[in-house]
Amino acid sequence: MGIVERKEREREEMRKLILEGAQKLFLTNGFDKVSIRNIADEIEYSPATIYLYFKDKNELFFSLHQKAFLKLIDEFTPIATIQDPMETLIEMGRIYLRFAFENPELYDLMFIMTAPIDTLACRDDVWEDGHRAFGLLQLVVQRCIDAGAIKHPNAEQAGLMIWSTVHGLVALHLRKRMSMFEEDAQKLLDNVFELFIATIKRGL
Missing domain, CATH: 1.10.10.60 (Homeodomain-like)
Incomplete structure (x- = not known):
């Protein structure tokens, strides 16, 4: 060398x-x-x-944040080979849950930990990494709408509803609010996610 x-x-x-x-x-x-x-x-x-x-701790935080989002987006790579849009959406949700379980510290840094918005190099208050990740979800949701699998006409609204629900499940787990349930937390969240998907298929 x-x-x-x-x-x-x-x-x-x-x-x-x-x-x-x-x-x-x-x-x-x-x-x-x-x-x-x-x-x-x-x-x-x-x-x-x-x-x-x-140059400062803001740049440090931004580097950590950006690296974490790149890892999450990379995890979504396999969905590109799935033809059915609803199956793509379901697999995307499963990957998201798995990422949170396997990388709790990264997830905390990305979505839960409080930090000044300027550390994320936002322009016009746009959270760029979050916007990019949500854009992938919105694209898949739009495909579901186009295919008639999701009836709601607005992909942004439907995508936000889906993301906020799955994020809520993850946040409950990461903040140790699932201990009241006897069932294994990961198994319980997987089952709740499947119930959520079934609900979407019936009429979102």
């Missing part, structure tokens, strides 16, 4: 270390209570080292 390649690898490893430390503290203490010095102490480096990679 040459000097340039080794330095690049070391740079990527340091960037990863910083991001991991920042994510841990953001989720544990909340965005507002975390400083660059806190993150530096967490990874046992000086604040000056972090500033070589990120």
